[in-house]
Amino acid sequence: MNHVVAVGAVHACSHVGEGCGYPSPSIQDFYFRPLFSIGHFHFDKPMLLVLISTLIVLVFFWAAFRKPQIVPRGVQNLGELGILFVRDQILRPQLGKKGDNWLPFLSSLFFFIWINNIFGIIPILYFPATSRFEYPAILTATVWVLYMGIGMYRQGPLRYLKNLSVPSGAPWWILPLLAPIDFLSNVFIRPFTLSVRLWANMLAGHVLLLVFALATWYLLTLKIQLVFSLASFLLLIALTGLELLIQLLQAFIFTVLTAFYISGAYESAH
């Protein structure tokens, strides 16, 4: 019955000084007590964070492009910076100029993932919602439906599956070995790695930050020199910087691969 135990980083024995040892972060740190419940529906902190990030994306882009002007002023500058980054670095290399219709989808995807990742280092929030598997999973499900659906619609189901399974230029005698592997890779392994890449990066980053934050606190209570706790704190700061890079990179990679899979659905990538 009591499957929801942790409120943040609470463990069964977290009173230092009673010989409990270092409260190492575990999978329990990713489960949260619900903020409120309606019947069996529990609304917890990651859901709140996802809602907040959606609101931020909506409000920011609405404010930036409410009254667009040729010479941008104010927030429009920032909004144009973001949109042009997505268009020139993500969309144009994969989809080309005629893929500009995908810009709203790809930029929403990029900024949604990036802002959710950034919540991992924002004070008070301090949790990247993308480190719960359901959020990258649903994004990946959307992308999978898109690239399979568009491919089958534009190229016909059998021809699209053939394009997924058979790379051009492969000699005929290797096809019985290569085609099943390629088919499995493009249809099943792609969504798996796409979701797990984003999820595991955020999980590992959050756990790293937790390890050093808890160590900073734990070493203070051990009656040893202050310099050990200080070293842990400095390393925590350095890792936060690393997390900044990784968060942006993972959002970028997810969007780039989405654009690449969609371009493969329009025409054969080989």
Add this chain to the structure above:
Amino acid sequence: MQLAMHLHHLLYVAAGARHAQAAVAATAPGTPGNPITYHILNLGALAYGLAAIGPGVGIGIIFGKFIESIARQPEAQGRLQGFLWIGFALTEALALIGIAVFYFLK
């Protein structure tokens, strides 16, 4: 009410954990009186350690080749930097799938 219930449960678990610690210290592990066994080998950590070898080599190769190619042709840096980050993230993914497995096996 929920909060009080959860706090009560937490205190109960905390008390139970200390009780269990005392019981473990009193009897030998593995005997019928003490079903808790000490794990010498943490399978998850071993699995992740082995899984990190490949991506470690791979990431080293990617960045090494990037540095080498910039040394040969410095003006190609802008174009190659995109491939650098894509290659890094794709290789890192395998190491991170390993760390996700670590949490399942823990």
